[in-house]
Every structure is written in C-alpha cells, then in structure tokens.
Amino acid sequence: MMMLFKIAFRNILRNRRRSFMTGSAVAAGAMAMLLFGGFTNNIFAGLETNNVQRIGHLTVFRSGYFLFGAGNPAAYGIDKYTEVMNVIEHDPVLAPMIKVITPTQSLVGIAGNFTSDVDASKTFLGVGLVPSNRNRMRQWDPYHTGAGSLPDTRLSDGDQSRGLIGFGLARILGLCGPLKLANCPLIPHTSASEGKGVPVNKDIAGLAKLDTANGANQPGRLPQIELLGATAGGAPNVVTLSVSGVDPQGAKELDDNYIAMPLGLAQQLVYGRGEHKVTGLVLQLNQTRDMPAVRTRLGTLFREHHYDLEVRDFGELTPFYGQVVALFSAIFLFIALVMGIIVLFAVVNTMTMNVMERTNEIGTIRAMGVLRRGIRSQFILEGWIIGAVGATTGAVIAILVGNLVNGAHVTWTPPGNSTAVPLRLAVLGQPALVIGAWIGLVLVATIAALLPASRAARLSVVDALRHV
Amino acid sequence: MTLTLSRRQGEPGQEDTDIPIKALAAVRMNRVSKTYKSGALEVDALRGITAEISYDCFSMVIGASGSGKTTLLNLIGCIDTPTGGDIEICAERPSKLTDNAVSAFRARNIGFIFQNFSLVPVLSAYENIEYPLLLVGMPQAERRRRTLAMLEAVGLERQAGQRPNQLSGGQKQRVAIARALVKGPQIVLADEPTANLDSATGASIIELMRQVQAEFHTTFIFATHDPQLISHADETFVIRDGELLEHRRGGAQ
Numbered sequence: 050m051m052m053l054f055k056i057a058f059r060n061i062l063r064n065r066r067r068s069f070m071t072g073s074a075v076a077a078g079a080m081a082m083l084l085f086g087g088f089t090n091n092i093f094a095g096l097e098t099n100n101v102q103r104i105g106h107l108t109v110f111r112s113g114y115f116l117f118g119a120g121n122p123a124a125y126g127i128d129k130y131t132e133v134m135n136v137i138e139h140d141p142v143l144a145p146m147i148k149v150i151t152p153t154q155s156l157v158g159i160a161g162n163f164t165s166d167v168d169a170s171k172t173f174l175g176v177g178l179v180p181s182n183r184n185r186m187r188q189w190d191p192y193h194t195g196a197g198s199l200p201d202t203r204l205s206d207g208d209q210s211r212g213l214i215g216f217g218l219a220r221i222l223g224l225c226g227p228l229k230l231a232n233c234p235l236i237p238h239t240s241a242s243e244g245k246g247v248p249v250n251k252d253i254a255g256l257a258k259l260d261t262a263n264g265a266n267q268p269g270r271l272p273q274i275e276l277l278g279a280t281a282g283g284a285p286n287v288v289t290l291s292v293s294g295v296d297p298q299g300a301k302e303l304d305d306n307y308i309a310m311p312l313g314l315a316q317q318l319v320y321g322r323g324e325h326k327v328t329g330l331v332l333q334l335n336q337t338r339d340m341p342a343v344r345t346r347l348g349t350l351f352r353e354h355h356y357d358l359e360v361r362d363f364g365e366l367t368p369f370y371g372q373v374v375a376l377f378s379a380i381f382l383f384i385a386l387v388m389g390i391i392v393l394f395a396v397v398n399t400m401t402m403n404v405m406e407r408t409n410e411i412g413t414i415r416a417m418g419v420l421r422r423g424i425r426s427q428f429i430l431e432g433w434i435i436g437a438v439g440a441t442t443g444a445v446i447a448i449l450v451g452n453l454v455n456g457a458h459v460t461w462t463p464p465g466n467s468t469a470v471p472l473r474l475a476v477l478g479q480p481a482l483v484i485g486a487w488i489g490l491v492l493v494a495t496i497a498a499l500l501p502a503s504r505a506a507r508l509s510v511v512d513a514l515r516h517v
Numbered sequence: 518m519t520l521t522l523s524r525r526q527g528e529p530g531q532e533d534t535d536i537p538i539k540a541l542a543a544v545r546m547n548r549v550s551k552t553y554k555s556g557a558l559e560v561d562a563l564r565g566i567t568a569e570i571s572y573d574c575f576s577m578v579i580g581a582s583g584s585g586k587t588t589l590l591n592l593i594g595c596i597d598t599p600t601g602g603d604i605e606i607c608a609e610r611p612s613k614l615t616d617n618a619v620s621a622f623r624a625r626n627i628g629f630i631f632q633n634f635s636l637v638p639v640l641s642a643y644e645n646i647e648y649p650l651l652l653v654g655m656p657q658a659e660r661r662r663r664t665l666a667m668l669e670a671v672g673l674e675r676q677a678g679q680r681p682n683q684l685s686g687g688q689k690q691r692v693a694i695a696r697a698l699v700k701g702p703q704i705v706l707a708d709e710p711t712a713n714l715d716s717a718t719g720a721s722i723i724e725l726m727r728q729v730q731a732e733f734h735t736t737f738i739f740a741t742h743d744p745q746l747i748s749h750a751d752e753t754f755v756i757r758d759g760e761l762l763e764h765r766r767g768g769a770q
Contacts, residue, residue: 052644
C-alpha cells in the first residue's frame with residue numbers, strides 16, 4: 050500500500066504542470082461551490098432572520114383562517130386568546146423552546162390624510178401587535194446577521210395611538226414632509242385633489258375626532274392619519290393613527306399598503322366595543338430547528354383542550370422565502386453540476402494521458418506480477434489524490450476569501466429586504482457545506498479516474514510492453 | 518560478496534530436494550504455436566515448437582528479427598497464451614490458471630529483463646529492486662537485506678538512491694537484472710538485454726548475467742539476434758520463421 054501511494058504521489062509530481070492544472074480545476078470547483086454556498090447560506094440566514102423577526106416561526110390561527118380568513122378576518126378571530134397563550138406558555142415541553150409568544154391582528158381598510166394641504170387616501174394592509182414583544186422578536190439573530198437588533202422605540206405599549214407605516218404609503222399619503230423623509234417626493238398639487246372629496250373626507254376626520262378613546266391619546270406633534278375600517282358587525286369605524294415613523298417593506302406592493310399599529314388600536318378598529326379577538330398567536334422560538342417539535346406539541350395541546358386552531362410556519366406564510374430558497378438552491382446545484390462536469394473531464398483527460406504515457410510501465414509491472422486490480426487501484430488513487438489535494442486547496446482558499454470579504458464590511462440589499470445588510474460569505478461556519486463539497490469533488494475525481502484506470506487494467510501485458 | 522538468495526520451500530528447483538535440479542525441465546513445450554490475427558490477416562509467429570529447457574542453465578534463443586524469439590519468451594513468461602499446443606513452466610500449466618493466479622505465479626517464479634530496461638521511472642534503483650519483493654509479501658527486514666545484497670551483486674551500492682533517469686544505460690540494465698533476480702525466481706527471461714547498449718557495456722552485462730546465473734542457480738533464458746553471444750550459452754535454441762531449427766547443448770560450436 051505504501052508503494053502504491055509512493056508511486057501515485059511521485060507520478061503526480063512527475064507531471065507537475067498537468068497535475069497542477071487538473072488540481073486547479075478541482076480547486077476552482079471547490080472555491081466556486083463554497084463561496085457561492087456561503088453566499089447562499091448568508092441569503093437564507095438573512096431571509097430567515099428577517100421573517101422570524103417579523104412574523105415569528107409559527108403562527109396559531111383559527112382553523113380555516115389561512116385559506117379563507119382574508120375574506121372575513123373577524124369571523125376567523127381567536128377568542129379567549131389569552132387562555133390559549135397561557136396554555137402554551139405554561140406547557141413544560143414548549144416553554145423551553147419558545148422565546149416570544151404574542152397576539153397579532155390583521156386588518157384592512159382605507160387610510161387617509163385629510164390635513165389642510167393634503168387630501169389623499171389609500172387602502173391599507175395593517176397589522177396590530179404588541180410593541181414590546183415586537184422589540185423582543187427583533188432581537189432574534191442566531192446567525193449574527195446584525196439586522197434589527199436595537200429596540201424600536203417608535204412603538205410603545207403605553208401609547209396605543211402611535212403606529213408605523215410603509216415608506217410607499219407615507220409618500221402616497223403626503224407624509225414625506227411631516228416625517229422628514231429623505232428621497233421621498235412630495236405630492237404635486239393637482240386640481241383633482243381639490244373640491245370633490247373634501248366634504249366626505251372632513252366627515253371621516255370628524256368621525257375620528259368623535260372617538261374619545263383614541264382622541265385622548267393623541268400626542269399632537271406627530272402627523273396623523275385616519276383609518277377607516279369595518280367592524281365585525283359590518284359597521285364603519287374610524288380611528289386616528291399618529292405616525293411615529295416609517296417601516297420600509299421589501300416589496301413595493303406591501304410598502305405602499307403597510308401599517309403597523311398597537312394591538313389595542315387594531316382591535317378597536319376591527320371589533321369596536323365588541324369582544325376583542327386576535328387573528329393569530331405568533332410564536333418565536335429560540336431555534337428554528339425546534340419548529341417541527343413545537344408544531345407537533347401544539348397540535349397535541351389543541352386536541353387535548355379541544356381548541357379549533359391550526360399552526361402555520363413562516364415558510365407557508367411567506368411563499369417568497371421558499372421561492373428564494375428554491376431559486377438559490379437550484380443555482381447552487383447548477384454550479385455544482387457544471388463544476389462537477391469540468392472536474393470530471395479534467396481528471397479523465399489527465400488520467401487518460403497518464404495511462405497512455407505509462408503503458409509500457411503498466412506492461413512491465415503486470416509482467417512482474419502486479420494484478421489487474423493493482424493497476425486499477427494505482428490510477429484511481431492518483432485521481433483521488435489530485436481530487437483531494439485540489440478540493441482541500443480550494444476549500445482553504447475559499448475560507449480565506451470568505452474571511453477577507455467578511456472583514457471588508459461590504460453591504461448589500463438581499464431580496465425581500467429594504468435595507469442593506471453586511472455581506473457575509475459564511476464558508477467556515479458551514480461545515481456540512483465544506484465537507485459535502487469536498488466529498489463530492491473528490492468522489493467525482495475518483496470516479497473520473499475509474500474509466501482510464503479500468504482501461505489500463507484491461508491492457509494486454511504483451512501489447513503494453515510493445516507500446517513505445 | 519556474501520549473498521544468499523534461497524528459493525521458497527516446496528518449489529521446483531529447491532536446493533534441498535532429492536531430485537537433482539538439472540534432471541528437471543524448467544520449461545516443457547509440446548507443439549506450441551502462436552498465431553496473431555489482425556483483421557483477416559493471420560501471422561504464425563510460432564509453429565509447433567517442441568522443446569525442453571533445463572533448470573539452472575544459461576539458455577539462449579537465437580534468431581533474426583521477427584523469427585519469434587520474443588513471442589516464445591512471452592509464452593514462457595506467462596504473459597501470453599499459445600493458440601496451439603501445450604506449455605508447462607516449472608511443473609505448472611499456466612493455461613489452467615486464472616488471470617490472478619498466473620500473475621501470482623509470475624510474481625514468485627519469473628523475472629524479466631527487457632531490452633529497454635523498463636524500470637519504474639519514479640522509483641529509485643533501490644525501490645525498483647525492492648518492488649518485486651513487495652509483490653510476494655516479503656517482510657521489510659528481509660526485503661532490505663535482499664535488496665542491498667542485489668545492489669552489491671550488480672555493483673550499484675552507490676547508485677541506490679538514484680532514479681532511472683540519473684543512471685547510464687548499463688547501470689539501468691544492472692538494476693533490471695537485480696530486479697529480476699532479487700526474489701529468487703525459477704526462471705529469468707532476458708529479451709535482447711544488450712541491444713540498447715554499446716558493445717563494451719553489453720559484454721559486461723552478459724558477463725554479469727552469466728556470473729549471477731552461476732551464483733544463484735537460476736534458469737536464464739536469453740533471446741538475441743547476435744550469433745556472437747552463443748559462446749556464453751549452456752544450450753542454444755535456434756529459431757527461424759517461428760520454427761525451431763536446432764537445439765544444441767553448449768553454445769560454442
């Protein structure tokens with residue numbers, strides 16, 4: 050065996066340039082796979098962090114809400130939600146795995162800014178939440194992406210009138226000026242905005258002012274908008290929201306419609322003075338890998354307590370996440386496939402040339418008594434060594450390049466994000482990726498050597514000895 | 518020089534056997550023929566050769582180029598198979614053995630010396646000589662003893678660490694001789710071993726082979742087209758156009 054290794058190593062060194070070129074192809078393959086893999090993992094981690102910070106890992110809904118609830122959110126609300134939360138929080142199995150559990154209320158309606166110089170309205174897609182829980186959820190960052198780790202003080206549990214809106218909605222409602230937003234154009238003065246709608250809009254603003262519970266909390270300094278919605282009973286309802294800032298959303302459609310407000314305000318708009326329910330209970334876990342276990346346990350709990358509830362994970366609620374994962378996984382596979390083919394042909398070519406050049410040597414050692422399998426092993430081992438050295442070199446270079454890029458503090462805006470995040474090539478932090486790419490490339494190099502090695506083993510001794 | 522390269526126990530030619538070595542035939546050929554086919558073309562390289570080659574002899578196969586010398590040596594060396602007739606090497610019929618068994622048989626019993634030396638280029642002289650011993654699974658200490666002894670026997674102790682490309686033609690052939698002999702084979706086949714050497718070096722190589730053959734009592738079968746070398750042989754086989762023309766004891770006639 051030692052002689053086999055000795056001959057293999059020395060033959061590789063003997064054809065230095067050829068071995069170097071082939072090893073370089075393997076190294077380039079390893080680098081491409083690992084750097085892109087690290088980049089892809091960074092995207093996945095960023096997307097996952099973004100989603101989990103916003104909507105948690107799992108959301109508990111009333112059964113049927115996910116499929117039909119958007120048509121009638123009030124009918125699919127969870128009543129006695131504090132009782133359900135209590136059951137979940139105090140379950141000995143779930144408690145260690147859950148970081149945050151918080152109620153949420155989805156709502157739709159019309160948002161309007163009917164101040165003296167602006168007259169604009171827009172349908173909105175709102176979410177009611179508990180600001181302190183939102184801040185705790187924003188601190189979830191196990192992948193150290195550095196996204197949203199600071200508490201957002203613009204929303205407060207103590208002030209139920211303050212909310213955030215999407216950057217696009219702020220622009221549409223003419224709040225760029227009052228909110229002092231950079232790169233946000235002001236609404237041009239048009240004749241269409243004058244006259245016709247004024248009486249109706251003044252009525253809506255007046256209705257909002259009649260709402261005593263909301264009006265008592267107005268700070269006055271913040272720009273205000275009126276939110277018009279329909280209660281569960283079908284009656285129109287209006288509340289005033291003090292806009293304390295913008296929360297830009299990655300997708301324009303959402304950014305032009307988005308409003309985040311305290312849960313109490315959202316419930317007031319949807320349920321009026323009736324029973325306050327919630328759309329869902331958001332669960333943020335300490336670790337994403339606990340999702341299946343938590344989901345299973347929740348199902349058991351709901352059956353035991355006869356709750357008509359269902360659980361959805363963030364992947365189901367944001368198909369975009371799954372689409373991005375699928376897209377980048379497909380690109381990674383494509384790159385791996387291309388690199389594998391390049392390595393395959395490079396090694397086949399090199400080993401074929403080696404066999405051809407050493408045909409006489411093959412004949413000689415076969416005549417001396419080396420078995421066919423000994424010849425086969427010899428060339429397969431050489432392919433394996435080229436693959437192993439190339440893949441190891443590529444992995445080391447990829448790790449160094451990754452560290453270099455990470456240290457350069459480059460930022461970029463990943464898909465679905467509205468703000469730039471640090472670009473990280475997490476090569477070293479992905480042992481499965483490194484080991485997988487290494488094994489894959491070495492396997493391809495070894496398999497590539499198999500064909501020329503088998504041909505060498507099948508050579509007739511006499512023909513091999515005659516070869517010049 | 519103190520050199521002892523014993524054969525393995527229980528094999529023909531073993532020195533402690535009751536049967537005198539020279540009474541046995543190392544090679545028995547009975548109407549051996551070999552035909553090469555190339556498409557529709559058939560070439561008879563050997564035609565019905567019947568002969569016996571004795572143990573412990575320096576036998577020479579002589580003939581012009583294309584007469585069938587190499588083919589005959591290939592058959593004796595078990596690296597080719599006859600298309601007709603029967604051949605027995607060291608009391609074994611290679612045609613009855615599997616490919617792996619034939620390889621193992623070669624590893625134990627047959628040494629080769631080629632015209633173009635055919636050393637493994639990435640191995641040193643020492644490693645080239647040691648290589649056949651690895652194939653028969655010899656322990657490391659014994660391998661070292663035998664390899665050093667052979668290096669001494671062929672006068673290349675100082676070149677032990679040199680690769681073939683650092684050796685002269687004569688030195689390469691000495692390494693090849695040492696490699697062929699180191700395992701103590703029954704038969705050493707040398708196919709035109711002096712053809713690529715100048716006359717002085719060739720003569721010294723013949724001298725060396727004759728010397729080690731006498732010392733190790735190995736059966737040497739030497740193929741050449743040079744009639745001047747006949748004087749070195751114990752027995753001579755003259756072949757022409759694949760047929761055995763003459764078999765005579767002693768070379769100098």
